[in-house]
Amino acid sequence: MLFLxxxxxxxxxxxxxxxxxPKNLTNGGVMLKPHAREQLTESLNRSFPREQPWxxxxxxVKFKNLRSDYAELKWLCAxxxxxxxxxxxxxxxxxxxxxxxxxxxxxxxxxxxxxEARMREILGENPRQRLTRKKExxxxxxxxxxxxxxxxxxxxxxxxxxxxxxxANTTATNTLPVAEEAAAAAPPRHKRKRDESxxxxxxYQSRSSQEGQDRRATGAVDGSYGRSLARSVEQSAMASxxxxxxxxxxxxxxxxxxxxxxxxxxxxxxxxxxxxALADQRSVLLSIARSLEQSTRAAADLAQGYRELVRAFVRExxxxxxxxx
Numbered sequence: 306m307l308f309l310x311x312x313x314x315x316x317x318x319x320x321x322x323x324x325x326x327p328k329n330l331t332n333g334g335v336m337l338k339p340h341a342r343e344q345l346t347e348s349l350n351r352s353f354p355r356e357q358p359w360x361x362x363x364x365x366v367k368f369k370n371l372r373s374d375y376a377e378l379k380w381l382c383a384x385x386x387x388x389x390x391x392x393x394x395x396x397x398x399x400x401x402x403x404x405x406x407x408x409x410x411x412x413x414x415x416x417x418x419x420x421e422a423r424m425r426e427i428l429g430e431n432p433r434q435r436l437t438r439k440k441e442x443x444x445x446x447x448x449x450x451x452x453x454x455x456x457x458x459x460x461x462x463x464x465x466x467x468x469x470x471x472x473a474n475t476t477a478t479n480t481l482p483v484a485e486e487a488a489a490a491a492p493p494r495h496k497r498k499r500d501e502s503x504x505x506x507x508x509y510q511s512r513s514s515q516e517g518q519d520r521r522a523t524g525a526v527d528g529s530y531g532r533s534l535a536r537s538v539e540q541s542a543m544a545s546x547x548x549x550x551x552x553x554x555x556x557x558x559x560x561x562x563x564x565x566x567x568x569x570x571x572x573x574x575x576x577x578x579x580x581x582a583l584a585d586q587r588s589v590l591l592s593i594a595r596s597l598e599q600s601t602r603a604a605a606d607l608a609q610g611y612r613e614l615v616r617a618f619v620r621e622x623x624x625x626x627x628x629x630x
Contacts, residue, residue: 307610308367310419310540311533312353317423319348320368324427335372335428355613375424377409391416538618541611548607552600559593566590 308316320337323329329341337345342361350358381387386398391414403410412418569583 309533309537309610309614311537312349313367313371313420314423314533315352316345316349316364316367317371317420317427319345319352321423321427353617371420371424372428373408374411374418375421375428377406378412378418378421380406381409381412389417389421535618537614541607541614545607545611548600548604552597552604555593555597555600559590559597562586562590562593 323337323341323345324335326341329337331338342365346359346361346364349364381402382389384402386394388394394416399410399413566583566586569580569586573580573583
C-alpha cells in the first residue's frame with residue numbers, strides 16, 4: 306500500500322511527537338516501543354480513513370524505508386557539487402553518483418526532499434537537540450536520587466522531632482494538655498498530606514503533558530494536511546495521465562508487432578522451412594503482451610489509490626467549508 310506525501314508527512318509528525326518522550330523509545334533511541342507503534346498506527350488511521358487501514362507492520366516498514374532514504378540523502382549531501390534544491394546538477398553528475406551508490410539515484414528530479422527536516426529532528430542530528438537529550442539523560446537519575454534522599458532526610462527529621470517531644474513529655478509532670486499532645490503528633494500527618502499533594506501534582510502534570518502531546522500531534526497533522534493533500538492530488542493526476550499515455554503507446558506497439566507477426570506467418574505458409582524471424586517475432590509479441598498485463602494491474606492499483614485520495618480531498622474541503630460557515 307503506497308503512502309502519499311501528505312500521509313508520509315503526517316506519519317513523521319506523529320512519530321516526532323511520540324519520539325520526544327523517552328519512555329516510548331527502545332534502547333537504540335530511534336525506534337518506538339510496541340505500545341508507541343500501536344498508538345502511531347491508530348493515530349494515522351484516524352487522520353486518514355481508508356478502506357483498508359494501515360497495519361503496524363506497514364507503518365514501521367515505511368519509517369525504516371524513510372530512514373534508509375535519509376542515509377542515502379546524507380551521502381549525496383557530502384558529495385562535491387550537490388545542491389539541496391537539485392538545481393545545476395547535470396545528468397553526468399547523477400550518473401557518477403549512481404555508479405558509486407546506486408540506491409541514491411531515485412533522488413534525481415525529486416529534490417528538495419520534503420521529509421529531510423523531520424528525519425533530522427527524529428534522528429537527533431541537530432547539535433543543540435543532541436546536547437539537550439544528553440543533559441536530560443544525565444540529570445534524570447540524579448534528580449531521582451536527590452528526591453529520594455531529600456524525602457528520607459525529611460522523614461528522619463520528623464521522627465527526631467517526635468522523639469524529642471515524646472521524651473520531654475515523659476520527664477515532665479505529664480501535664481501536657483490534650484491539644485498540645487495533638488500538636489506534637491501533627492508533623493507526620495502533615496507529611497502524609499504533603500506527599501499526597503506531591504503525588505497529585507505529579508499525576509496532574511503527567512496528564513497535562515500527555516494532553517499537550519496529543520494536541521501538538523493533532524495540530525501538526527492539521528497544519529500540513531491541506532497543503533500536502535493538494536500537492537498529492539496534482540501529482541497523482543499527472544501520474545495517471547502519464548500512465549494513460551504510456552499504456553496507449555504500448556497498445557499501438559502491440560498492434561504494430563501483431564501485424565508483422567501475421568505477415569511472417571503468411572510467408573511461412575508458402576515454405577516448409579521453419580522461420581527464425583517468425584519465432585523471434587512471436588517472442589517479442591509475448592513480451593509486449595506480458596507488459597500490457599502488468600500495466601493493466603498497475604493502472605488498476607493507481608486508480609484505486611486516486612479514488613481514495615479524491616475522497617479524502619472532498620472530505621477535507623467539506624470540513625474546511627463548514628468551519629468557515
